[in-house]
Amino acid sequence: MSAGSDRAIQSVPNRNSVEFATNARTIGGLVRWMTRDIDSQRTDRPARVPLSGAQAAALLRIGGEPVRETERADGRTGGAIVGAAAPRTAAPQAPASRTAGRITLAVLGLAGFSVLVQVNSEQVPPNVPQSSGLVGRAPDTGASHLHDTLQGHHKMLNKITGVTAAAVVGIAATVAGAQSGAVQWKVEDGGNGHWYQGIAFPTSAVVTWEAARNYAASNGGDLVAFASSTEANWVYSQVVSNSLLWQGDFGPYVGLYQMANSSEPAGGWVWVNGTPNNEVVPWYWNQPDNYEPCGPEQYACYWTGGPWFASPRNYVCDFPGGTGVCSVSGERCPSAVIEWSADCNNDNIIDYSQCHNGTLADYNTNNIPDCCERGETCVVGSYPVQWRAEDGGNGHWYQHVGQDAPGQSICWNDARDQCRNVGGELVSLNKQEEEVFLLALCPTFSGWIGYQGTNYWSSGELVTFTHWGPAQPSGDGPYATASCPDGWWNDIGGSGGCWNGLASYTVEWSADCNNDNIVDYGQILTGQLADSNTNGIPDICEQPQCQDADITNNHIIDGADLGALLAFWGPVNPVLPQADINRDGEIDGSDLGILLSYWGPCP
Numbered sequence: 088m089s090a091g092s093d094r095a096i097q098s099v100p101n102r103n104s105v106e107f108a109t110n111a112r113t114i115g116g117l118v119r120w121m122t123r124d125i126d127s128q129r130t131d132r133p134a135r136v137p138l139s140g141a142q143a144a145a146l147l148r149i150g151g152e153p154v155r156e157t158e159r160a161d162g163r164t165g166g167a168i169v170g171a172a173a174p175r176t177a178a179p180q181a182p183a184s185r186t187a188g189r190i191t192l193a194v195l196g197l198a199g200f201s202v203l204v205q206v207n208s209e210q211v212p213p214n215v216p217q218s219s220g221l222v223g224r225a226p227d228t229g230a231s232h233l234h235d236t237l238q239g240h241h242k243m244l245n246k247i248t249g250v251t252a253a254a255v256v257g258i259a260a261t262v263a264g265a266q267s268g269a270v271q272w273k274v275e276d277g278g279n280g281h282w283y284q285g286i287a288f289p290t291s292a293v294v295t296w297e298a299a300r301n302y303a304a305s306n307g308g309d310l311v312a313f314a315s316s317t318e319a320n321w322v323y324s325q326v327v328s329n330s331l332l333w334q335g336d337f338g339p340y341v342g343l344y345q346m347a348n349s350s351e352p353a354g355g356w357v358w359v360n361g362t363p364n365n366e367v368v369p370w371y372w373n374q375p376d377n378y379e380p381c382g383p384e385q386y387a388c389y390w391t392g393g394p395w396f397a398s399p400r401n402y403v404c405d406f407p408g409g410t411g412v413c414s415v416s417g418e419r420c421p422s423a424v425i426e427w428s429a430d431c432n433n434d435n436i437i438d439y440s441q442c443h444n445g446t447l448a449d450y451n452t453n454n455i456p457d458c459c460e461r462g463e464t465c466v467v468g469s470y471p472v473q474w475r476a477e478d479g480g481n482g483h484w485y486q487h488v489g490q491d492a493p494g495q496s497i498c499w500n501d502a503r504d505q506c507r508n509v510g511g512e513l514v515s516l517n518k519q520e521e522e523v524f525l526l527a528l529c530p531t532f533s534g535w536i537g538y539q540g541t542n543y544w545s546s547g548e549l550v551t552f553t554h555w556g557p558a559q560p561s562g563d564g565p566y567a568t569a570s571c572p573d574g575w576w577n578d579i580g581g582s583g584g585c586w587n588g589l590a591s592y593t594v595e596w597s598a599d600c601n602n603d604n605i606v607d608y609g610q611i612l613t614g615q616l617a618d619s620n621t622n623g624i625p626d627i628c629e630q631p632q633c634q635d636a637d638i639t640n641n642h643i644i645d646g647a648d649l650g651a652l653l654a655f656w657g658p659v660n661p662v663l664p665q666a667d668i669n670r671d672g673e674i675d676g677s678d679l680g681i682l683l684s685y686w687g688p689c690p
Contacts, residue, residue: 307454310342338389445472499584510623534591540565
């Protein structure tokens with residue numbers, strides 16, 4: 088270290104001189120060691136391998152966290168780096184708690200780069216990104232709760248549990264296809280509100296009745312159990328008659344089985360919901376017969392009775408269980424019918440409906456409301472909702488934010504920015520079906536949408552659909568709102584899109600930064616992708632690259648970059664914001680580890 092540097096260190100107040108000098112010597116020695124082969128032309132020694140990010144951060148953790156008092160005592164450090172980190176706490180980050188805040192003036196001579204470090208005077212207010220999401224952007228809108236709500240969702244997801252993977256062994260990987268989505272027997276059509284779907288197995292797969300039932304359970308349902316002939320006939324016409332569910336003379340499994348130790352062949356047959364067999368789906372002639380060469384026949388599936396039997400094929404037969412195939416003929420039941428009838432929160436609406444229309448959250452997509460799995464009170468309409476591909480949607484996620492109330496308002500520009508702060512965008516209504524899906528969430532779907540008076544939505548997508556209300560657009564402004572329950576648009580906005588009394592909008596998440604054909608936000612909600620800073624963007628998509636660590640932009644990660652980073656240690660400073668390599672608002676050990684992991688040339 089240069090003489091100038093030594094003099095600078097002597098000017099540090101006495102109680103900090105030992106720890107700063109020790110840190111400076113350690114850093115200087117490490118930088119000289121790491122740059123020796125880069126700066127010289129010698130080739131007679133092996134290349135040195137930089138420390139990993141974790142190793143570097145642990146070794147050079149100088150500041151960013153409180154210093155243990157026991158390590159300061161009498162300045163006796165035994166040669167260790169002074170200022171080792173104490174566990175993080177939620178206490179306010181007072182200047183005295185940071186090593187950088189205790190250094191008054193120092194000149195670091197690191198690999199030929201000198202940096203003036205001046206702290207202990209008032210620092211420049213940090214240019215901290217809005218890591219708190221929407222809070223503070225428009226405090227009078229009633230919409231600033233979104234970030235806290237979403238962060239709560241993220242934490243909650245760690246506690247969600249579902250049916251274990253072991254319950255679906257033997258079928259989860261073998262489902263070949265099904266009819267296009269589940270169908271509902273609607274109450275207004277004389278039905279029970281239940282949902283039904285046929286699942287076809289691959290032609291090469293043998294799936295047992297037990298495995299089919301486990302698969303249904305893992306998706307929040309059960310094998311179908313008929314309560315009446317009306318129900319049975321409706322399900323036959325809407326689901327079972329689908330040719331994809333038949334192979335030869337055999338059709339789908341149903342939820343009918345024979346209890347153990349029952350008299351053969353007709354004794355003890357019950358539905359999976361516990362009701363006795365009512366033969367609303369009749370046995371085919373001479374069934375059940377417990378045809379022993381096939382193995383004990385304890386379960387039921389649809390059967391035509393043979394090629395000579397004409398349609399309709401609304402009959403069942405008994406069939407083997409453990410093997411799933413008749414050992415004599417090699418025949419099998421090629422499919423199953425799943426029924427969703429649960430109402431876990433007792434609101435007289437089938438859970439499957441609420442999971443799919445978004446009124447109750449189901450982030451792990453098992454068709455069981457998350458609130459029921461956690462034993463919590465279910466609050467309808469308080470969660471992000473996905474327009475699922477299996478329901479004809481685009482896979483995007485949506486959430487309504489805010490409530491329009493007297494004295495509350497938010498400008499269009501601010502609403503757009505708040506959406507972007509959580510990784511989304513103001514909703515773009517690209518087709519009528521999308522709007523119809525969102526209108527099903529009324530009265531919560533209303534307020535600003537991403538229309539901005541041009542041929543493009545705020546997301547950059549081309550405007551291909553409009554739904555202006557009567558006498559609209561009237562020229563009141565370049566921006567648009569949508570209303571419930573009709574979905575009509577109204578152009579309003581004025582300067583910046585401000586309109587007194589309008590304090591709500593809809594966020595849409597559509598990004599797929601890792602190109603896996605799944606919207607990132609859904610993977611964050613389900614815990615598949617981490618989002619540690621809760622900005623709606625997966626951490627893996629925000630991983631700093633070598634260019635991010637090249638603070639001085641000289642195409643090499645060296646002492647100049649390290650000196651710059653150390654000079655601005657602490658809250659990010661607008662003088663050199665690029666020193667915050669991972670863009671988390673703090674220049675700390677995480678940034679240091681990243682920098683050292685990229686040490687050397689940077690293409």
